Amino acid sequence: MKTKTALIAIVAVAALGGTVACSTGGKDESGSGPAGGAQAQPDDKSKTYAITYLDGTYASPVPPSDSPGIQMINDKFNVDFKTEFVPYSEYGQKLPVKMASGDIPDVIGMETADSNYYKWAKQGAFLPLDSYIDRYPTLKMVPQFVWDAMKVDGKVYGIPRYFPMKYGKQPMIRKDWLDKLGLKVPTNFEELKQVAIAFAKNDPDGNGKDDTYGIMLAKGIQYDFDFGVYWNPAAWYHTNRDGQTIPGLIADASKERIQMLADLYKAGAIPKDWAVAKISDVKKAFYAGKFGIFYEQPYDKWPTDFRTLQSIDPKAELVPIPPFKAPDGTQGFNGLTGYYQIFTLNAKLKDDPGKVTRFLEMNDYFRKFIPVDQRTAQNPDYDWQNGKEGVGYKIVNGNQENTDFGQGLQPRFYLESRYWAPNDEANEVSKVAVDPLQKSLFSAMETMLKNYKVYINPINRIKSEKFMEKWGELEQLVRDEQTKMIVGQSSVADWDGMVRTFLAKGGKEVIDEVNKAFKDAGIKGEWQ
Known part of the structure; x- marks a missing residue:
């Protein structure tokens, strides 16, 4: 007899939808400026901006909203940065409630450009950001297929945060x-x-x-x-x-x-x-x-x-x-989507372009790529972002050991902890790895991935209301049937019947609408 590990069922937490309470007068219809037709304005460096920011986090304990790391950000950028982090296990419920209340912070973090992102952008909750992109070096580095994912009705409403396309599971x-x-x-x-x-x-x-x-x-x-x-x-x-x-x-x-x-x-x-x-x-x-x-x-x-x-x-x-x-x-x-997590900005900031500029300058600073061999205390930006050697981190046997998140000593964990790399290989993942087993595996993965292209999945580049509405239920239906095939309750010979059920329950509508979106946007799958 095999020893059976006790395993329990996974509980999926579904994100709640909600209608946004806005006083912005709806979306910008002019298309002539970054927000409401207003052109981006120079940042008055002498002015202190209060910037509120809400986001989910997997960090445990959650970084405190009043900490040395926050004070370092305030001093460096002349802001009053007010953060609220919510564990992702609760964020899916809290964020829709917050959006519906009308008391929306300046910056709202999201995990992905999901149905809520699409809906709230359509409702006018978020600031269009197209006219800001070319002003910031790290935003100009974002590939077009990632910007495609940020678009709703042809406008960009989110700032994608870096995650390599090649280095997924x-x-x-x-x-x-x-x-x-x-x-x-x-x-x-x-x-x-x-x-x-x-x-x-x-x-x-x-x-x-x-x-x-x-x-x-x-x-x-x-x-x-x-x-x-x-x-x-x-x-x-x-x-x-x-x-x-x-x-x-x-x-x-x-x-x-x-x-x-x-x-x-x-x-x-x-x-x-x-x-x-x-x-x-x-x-x-x-x-x-x-x-x-x-x-x-x-x-x-x-x-x-x-x-x-x-x-x-x-x-x-x-x-x-x-x-x-x-x-x-x-x-x-x-390939992965090429990003993980998004910053969106409150549409009300169309009347405060200076605050928009200040936040985007902060964001650009934290996103700027620092090569692996320069991530030392001798690099003033890296040392500052990590809370200064001996305070936010220490070097032990040549490896960096960070302080506990709960102390809030490292500024980078409050805004952007992943640099936007010029390419996936620049991350040099095997050099960053500190455990010998981890290092040898990552080195072999780096070598392997250099020899193969990855597929840019077109579904990540378009928005389809029917896909967002129906896909979760359709995927569950198919996976349930495939689970039965694996455990012998049915057979792979029943595949065509499973597909017919998928199509009849809305799958055909999804495929039709998705393919129309591909055609309208001129998008198809690509190898890179």
Whole structure:
């Protein structure tokens, strides 16, 4: 008998919608200036601006609103910066209430350009920012496909915050387990299946117990184990018989992936209770040495998990799995959106361009890229942003150790902690990594990703009301059916029936509207 890890169902927190209470008189219709037709004005440096800012955070404890870091920002930029951070577990409920109240702060943070972003921009809650973009070097660096995602009715209402397009979750495998069993890194789904079953059956950790798996999944089929954009459920890559671009979730190409997972489940290479597992518990299980193939991102990742794995198995070695070569000859992963999190500005600031300019200058300063080898106390900007060496951070054995977020000593955590890199490779993720296991994996991922292009998913560049309205329910419907296929309650042979149900319940309307948006904007999927 395998030891079964107790895993509980994941609870999805849905963001609430709401109508914005505005006194702005609606959207700017003139299109002649950055806001309400007014041209951007020079910033009067002698004037102190009170700037209010609301955002969600994953930081724990939450940075305090009155702290040395805030005072440093106030002194440097001549502002009275008033922040309010809310844990993301609560932010989805609080933000719509705040927007509906009419008491909207100057700067509003959002995780993504979602349906609320679209709705509130349409209602006139946010300031159009198009005329400001060319004034700030870091904004001019933003790729067009990212600005496309910020647009509503042709205008930009959000400032995207950096996240690399290439360095999302990448598949990785226990190389030490491969070596012990005389196996190689898989290059296709059949080889992957053989390796995963061997990891489950042949005691790869050598402890003499039947207590390992090949892979683990979480509720909703996380992660998807697609190994390339051709099989990726989120990528709008394939076309239907009418020539329309469709989501990979329902594409025939995904049959191979789902069948592979069904075969692994039947063979005992996936835990029987995966369909109710939380992804956080699955991640813990991987770094506890319970299974051998998982995903990790080589960017903005703390070393804790790698240290945990090494403490359990000092011989652990991780390497990436390159994308599989697809039947159409392509070989590459689905790219991320190119941003994570957004700043929006209150539309009422159309009457206060000086405050807009001051905030954008602050933002540009924090976003300016500092090369990895210059991130030292000798760089005055880096040292200041991190709260000064010996106060906000210290160097231990050549590595930077930050103070606790709850002390609020580092200014960068109050506004922008990720620099806008000139390209993803400039992040030099292996140099930033401090744990040896982490460093070796990230170095291998860097090398791997240099050899493959990534797909710019067109769905991230357009706005479709029907997609935003219906996609969550449609995706859940399909994933529920695919879950049944994996656990044997139905068969992959039922795929066409699943697709017909998807189309009948609104999927056809979504595909029609999305494809019209692609055509109107001249947007299609691209490799980069």
